[in-house]
Amino acid sequence: MELTHINEQGRAKMVDVSDKKETPREAVAYACIHMKRETLERIKEGTIAKGDVLSVAQVAGIMGAKKTSDIIPMCHPIMMTGCDINFSLDFENNKVEITATARTVxxxxxxxxxxxxxxxxxxxIYDMCKAIDREMTVSDVMLMKKSGGKSGTFERY
Amino acid sequence: MELTHINEQGRAKMVDVSDKKETPREAVAYACIHMKRETLERIKEGTIAKGDVLSVAQVAGIMGAKKTSDIIPMCHPIMMTGCDINFSLDFENNKVEITATARTVxxxxxxxxxxxxxxxxxxxIYDMCKAIDREMTVSDVMLMKKSGGKSGTFERY
Amino acid sequence: MELTHINEQGRAKMVDVSDKKETPREAVAYACIHMKRETLERIKEGTIAKGDVLSVAQVAGIMGAKKTSDIIPMCHPIMMTGCDINFSLDFENNKVEITATARTVxxxxxxxxxxxxxxxxxxxIYDMCKAIDREMTVSDVMLMKKSGGKSGTFERY
Amino acid sequence: MELTHINEQGRAKMVDVSDKKETPREAVAYACIHMKRETLERIKEGTIAKGDVLSVAQVAGIMGAKKTSDIIPMCHPIMMTGCDINFSLDFENNKVEITATARTVxxxxxxxxxxxxxxxxxxxIYDMCKAIDREMTVSDVMLMKKSGGKSGTFERY
Amino acid sequence: MELTHINEQGRAKMVDVSDKKETPREAVAYACIHMKRETLERIKEGTIAKGDVLSVAQVAGIMGAKKTSDIIPMCHPIMMTGCDINFSLDFENNKVEITATARTVxxxxxxxxxxxxxxxxxxxIYDMCKAIDREMTVSDVMLMKKSGGKSGTFERY
Amino acid sequence: MELTHINEQGRAKMVDVSDKKETPREAVAYACIHMKRETLERIKEGTIAKGDVLSVAQVAGIMGAKKTSDIIPMCHPIMMTGCDINFSLDFENNKVEITATARTVxxxxxxxxxxxxxxxxxxxIYDMCKAIDREMTVSDVMLMKKSGGKSGTFERY
Incomplete structure (x- = not known):
């Protein structure tokens, strides 16, 4: 299989998708951020308050998704038709789990x-809690599922 | 210790740093991306060619660092005075290691x-190789070191 | 009626419009900016010159409309197909009236x-005249009319 | 007094401030948004929930302030050192009052x-509530106070 | 023929294209940059290395094309479906020739x-080589060809 | 002399300027755009009207200068303290001459x-006149003069 982003001169190009059909598409991604027990507890307390860390992270994630083609060099501009993010606090492993779903046609x-x-x-989340925990670590950033398009549905085992 | 990003109404604010002194500052961060052996080999071959995946990732990382205050809601705009990124191919663990150093005064x-x-x-890297490997995973995104400013030097374990 | 921007966790989301039909849409908005008589007269004089305040405001308004989904967190990216702005100087009430029409399919x-x-x-307008009038006030920013889409036509009485 | 933004050709320019001294500066602005009683009550309920309308508006306002020089044509880029926004629900006049403080050196x-x-x-706020109230109106957008710089302190009577 | 960007008040507008048909479109543009022989040789050497000047220029050009409607005031936002750039080193005239092809539907x-x-x-290219050659000159920035749309195909003689 | 943008891995980096002194700096650049006689005459007529082509180009140029570090990959973010653009219509050679001065400390x-x-x-200018003249050509984009900084003053002979 070819790396499709490479042109005849051996340099990067934005792949031509002009001939592809418009289809509804969806993708789900996951990430988690490990932290100290104490930090996780502070985030949990925050979810009771109004401007909690997770609400800001929610807005940042959605606005960031809209900037994707501005951030990732060879990405096509896309008319995202929907985006949602969910957080789950995992007190067993001291981490916040993040799942995002994005849709387009x-x-x-x-x-x-x-x-x-x-x-x-x-x-x-790192930025807003770094004053109390500099060692937080983001891990397992990965695609869980995608559907639509010629390559069809992918689901991570 | 307080979460400094929270205002009197319990909502997020951009912390006031007007009274802080200007000092030279540096930060080093790390991330890695795990992939199939075959993908790593393709990336390695690419480093011989002109427009290889890592060169595009290098440009993306530096341009992305300049967008930080546009992406992370409570981040202050910063006059970054230098930025460099290094890649290392780890064939034992089938991953690319990424280290970035950013500087400012x-x-x-x-x-x-x-x-x-x-x-x-x-x-x-994920974007440019996803056609051949959808299961690549970004992990261990973390701060390795920072120096300058009132809180002084931090170095991970 | 529900606030549609709220997800199951009670946080903000970008509403999914994947299933909505593409239709031609138009919206007309209004705003005015009150100022000192003298400021209004200076603006009027300017309209005779080449690079008048209103020409810059016109360009800013159109470019700003293109940034909407980058500025308003839950707004979808939109392919704006047309945008026009009109100004009217009201010497009776010492204000500039601004009307903008935006279109899309x-x-x-x-x-x-x-x-x-x-x-x-x-x-x-405020920025370019603030050196001579800091007390200008923007008011009556409102939607006058919108057409297209499932909710049909709205016209402010 | 001259409109300082106009160059010798009568066109707009970005005023040269190279010779001005760096001083701490602060500005406070105000705006309000009128709405139906019912809409205001929905916003109030929201403030109890996690991802309320005002939290999103807070993040949008702070991120928007950082984009000022990208939105307002003749504005200088500025290293904002702090930004905070406060909301107050006024049930007598059915409006939300918004106050923002920005600081720089x-x-x-x-x-x-x-x-x-x-x-x-x-x-x-308009965007997130427009599904239930299209007639909300933003008014009284004005500068309340500014300090620092050669022109000194201004306070709206 | 009319300048279509001018509204009834004599000011600039974004032309309304709501009624135009969606068609596949392509445009090819050209530019060259003249430089000292020595600079051209350094660029050539670079093409052997990994992060050469032309690879960075390639990424910059593609990312810049995606920013077009953000940079050119009256341009419509466009869903670019493909973009490629080619470089050719001309040692007879000491210049680099640049050709870009952009596509959309x-x-x-x-x-x-x-x-x-x-x-x-x-x-x-200028930015990355200016330390060794401040007198480089960009010339002949022009449209070579465009196809699609009502006005049909244009080809520069 | 070394190409300073290249790191030890042979890839591009943003040069570290942390140790450089802050000095007032100025740069003057030039470009011209050749066009049909008729197009130039239309632009001249426009300068009498309010929203002429050159006023829009003026605003675009100043706003574009503010985006430089977002557009040119290895450019440092800069606090531009002033920017002005002048146009001159050359009826002998059927072109518009453009000169821009930018300043910073x-x-x-x-x-x-x-x-x-x-x-x-x-x-x-190309965008706004392309409906009547597709063959306009931008040429002679070059640095005329720069002052300030360690490398001192440069003036194009």
Missing amino acids: GQTGIEMESLCAVSIAALT | GQTGIEMESLCAVSIAALT | GQTGIEMESLCAVSIAALT | GQTGIEMESLCAVSIAALT | GQTGIEMESLCAVSIAALT | GQTGIEMESLCAVSIAALT
């Missing part, structure tokens, strides 16, 4: 938008 | 810029 | 684009 | 950043 | 995207 | 900002 996939959403949401 | 830290650089570089 | 409405256009045009 | 004022913050926060 | 042309791509690629 | 030069200003102003 278009000629190319929306995987990168969902991956940008979870990554930027995780980095926003 | 200013009133607030540059940790988030270095973390955005490695995250966006990693997502760019 | 798409799955979701273009109201926010027209509201961003008039708001940013008004703020640009 | 620099060669030019930060008035436009505070005005962008309140305007964009107000438009975000 | 839409209601309006993609000429400006191709012109932005070559211009920004050329300016990136 | 900082650790690194402002050449790229002045070059972006003239390039983007020229492309805006």
Whole structure:
């Protein structure tokens, strides 16, 4: 299989999708951010307050998904038709789990938008809690599922 | 210790750093992206060619670092004075390791810029290789070191 | 009626419009900016010159409308197909009246684009005249009319 | 007094502030958004939930303030050192009141950043509630106070 | 023939293309950058290395093409479906020749995207080599060909 | 002399200027755009009207200069302290001449900002007149002069 982003001169190009059909597409991505027990507890307390860390991360992730083609060099601009992010606090493993779903109706996939959403949401959590925990670590940023388009449905085992 | 991003109404604010001194600051961040052996080999071959995946990821990471305050809601705009990214191919664990160093002379830290650089570089590698490997996973996004500013030097374990 | 931007966790989401039909849509918004008589006269003189305040406000409003989905967190990206702004100098009430019309063919409405256009045009007038009049006030930023889409035509009485 | 934004050809320019001294500067702006009683009550209920309308408006206003020089054509880029937004629900007049404070240490004022913050926060409230109330109106967008710089302190009577 | 960007008040507008048909469109633009012999040789050497000047210019040109509607005031946002850039080193005339092809399926042309791509690629070459050659000159930025849309095919003689 | 943008791995980096002194800096760039006689006459007529082509190009050039570090990959973010653009209609050679001056007080030069200003102003003229003249050509984009910084003053012979 070819790396499709490489042109005849051996340099990067934005792949031509002009001839692809418009189909509804969806992608789900996951990330988690490990932290100290104490940090996780502070985030949990925050969810009771109004402007909690997770609400800001939610907004950041959605706005970040809209910037995907501005951030990832060879990504096509996409008319994202929907985006949602969910958080889950895992007190057993001291981490926040982040899942993002992005949707579009278009000629190319929306995987990168969902991956940008979870990554930027995780980095926003880092930013807002770094004063109390510099060692937080973002891990397992990965595509869980995608549907639509010529390559069909993918689901991570 | 307080979460400094929360205002009196319990909502998020951009912390006031007007009174902080300008000091030279540096931050180093790390991330890695796991992949199939075959994908790693393709990337390695690419480093011989002109427009290889890692060169595009390098540009993406540096440009992404410059967008940090546009992406992370409560981050201050910063005059980044330098940014560099290094890649290392790890054939034992089938992953690419990414290290970014960001520098500034200013009133607030540059940790988030270095973390955005490695995250966006990693997502760019994902984007350019996803046609041959959808299961690549970005992990261990973390701050390795930071110096400058009132809180002084931090070095991970 | 539900606030549609809220997800199951009670946090904000970008509403899914994947299933909506593409229809031609139009929105008209209004704003005015009150100022000192003298400021209004200076603006009027300017309209005779080449690079007058209103020409800059016109460009700012149109470019601002294109940034709507980058500025308003839950707005969908939209392919705006047309945008125009008109100014009217009201010497009876010492204000400039601004009307913006935005158009698209798409799955979701273009109201926010027209509201961003008039708001940013008004703020640009403020910026360019603030040296002579700090007390200018932007008021009556509102949607006058919208057509297209499932909810049909709205006209402010 | 001259309109300082006009060059010798009669066209707009970005005023040269190279020779101005760096001083701490602060600006406070105000805006309000009128709505139906019912809409205001829904927003109030929301403040109990996690991802309420005002939290999103808060994030939008702060991020919007950071985009000021990208939105307002003749504005200088500014290193905003702090930004906060407060909301107050006024049930007597059925409106939300918005106050934003922006700070910098620099060669030019930060008035436009505070005005962008309140305007964009107000438009975000509009966006998130427009499904239940299209007639909301943003008014009284104005500078309340500014300090620092050669022209000294201004306070609206 | 009329200048279509001018509204009834004599000010600029974004032309309404709502009624235009969606067609596949392509545009090819050209630019060259003249430089000292020595600079050209350094660029050539670089093409052997991994992160050469032309690879960075390639990424910059493609990302710049995606920013066209953000940079050129009256340009419509466009869903670019493909973009490629080619470089040719001309040792007879001591210049680098740049050709960019942009594609879309839409209601309006993609000429400006191709012109932005070559211009920004050329300016990136200037930026990366200016330490050794400040007198490089970008010339002959022009549209070579466009197809699709109502006005049909254009080819520069 | 070394190409300073290349790191130890042979890839591009943003040069570290942390140790450079802040000095006032100025750069002047030039570009011209050749066109049909008739197009030039239409532009001249326009300068009498309110929203003429050159006013829009002026705003585009200044706003584009502010985007320089977002467009040119290895450029440092800069606090531009002033920017002005002048146009001159040359009826002998059927072209518009564009000169831009950019100023800053900082650790690194402002050449790229002045070059972006003239390039983007020229492309805006192309965009607004392309309906009547597709063969316009931008040429002679070059640095005329720069002062400030360690490398001192440069003036094109």
